[in-house]
Amino acid sequence: MEEENNIAFRSLCPIATGLDVLGDKWTLLILRDMIFGHKKLFNEFKESPEKVPSKMLSNRLRKLENRGFITRAKGKINKKSVYYLLEDKGLETLPLMVELMLFTTKYYYDHLGDTYTGDVKTKMKTDRANYIKNISTNYAQFKKMLVI
């Protein structure tokens, strides 16, 4: 078979391993909210436009924690708060998020015009590496400055 000798196919096969997180709607939306929205609290995630049911939310947050994408920290000042923060593994889904954004804006939102999607699209296309680095640095800053 052709694919037996195809290095690309051989090393692609294992994508299945990560798909219980990266092939799931809710975990992707949570990661999006953390990376781009700097969300960190249970109720912040619940406010997202997609209206994740609280059961799904707690389930997926635990999954993300168990898989090492995020960490959970109980508030020290505000003892009733629980902070969910991205680990490296979680933040490194950013390039994938960018592709998700590019694909979605192209095939589902192109008609909305540049006022809605244009700026970030051209930014991502013309200077993808820098765009990713900036968003990533932003999150690292946010995390460092955050007083729990």
Add this chain to the structure above:
Amino acid sequence: MEEENNIAFRSLCPIATGLDVLGDKWTLLILRDMIFGHKKLFNEFKESPEKVPSKMLSNRLRKLENRGFITRAKGKINKKSVYYLLEDKGLETLPLMVELMLFTTKYYYDHLGDTYTGDVKTKMKTDRANYIKNISTNYAQFKKMLVI
């Protein structure tokens, strides 16, 4: 709120629209098999290591067809065959696949060493654009040469 003025967040929100395909394990695996394995027949997909149940397979093939990612063509020479082929929309999930591969090899298969993942990883990182173009061209060639 910070995110209200964040163009990245505003245009990222709509990723949800595409997640019924791109946030689903089986559709992603089918797209992988088509893009990298040049699979095209029902039974070829069934042979994948992840063992997709035939019910899921037919369901997801129909979803991919309905969303415009692939087309379905009945065989003309071999009348009992049904060919599933990528449309542009399907092939353009390739950059996303590449990120999925990079992430998965990094976090789940790095210990396997370069013999398994190294070649394609460095290739993707150092010459990502060219790698994508090559895989894409390969599929276009395959599709053009295919006698149905």
Add this chain to the structure above:
DNA sequence: CCGGATCCGTTTCGATACTG
């Protein structure tokens, strides 16, 4: 043989309600 459809027990979803 190929491309599914059908059946059926099990799991998951998701909406609403409720609680420490």
Add this chain to the structure above:
DNA sequence: CAGTATCGAAACGGATCCGG
């Protein structure tokens, strides 16, 4: 604020069956 409890509806997935 950060979750559980509940419950009917939907989806899953393994096995089998079926028409061409």
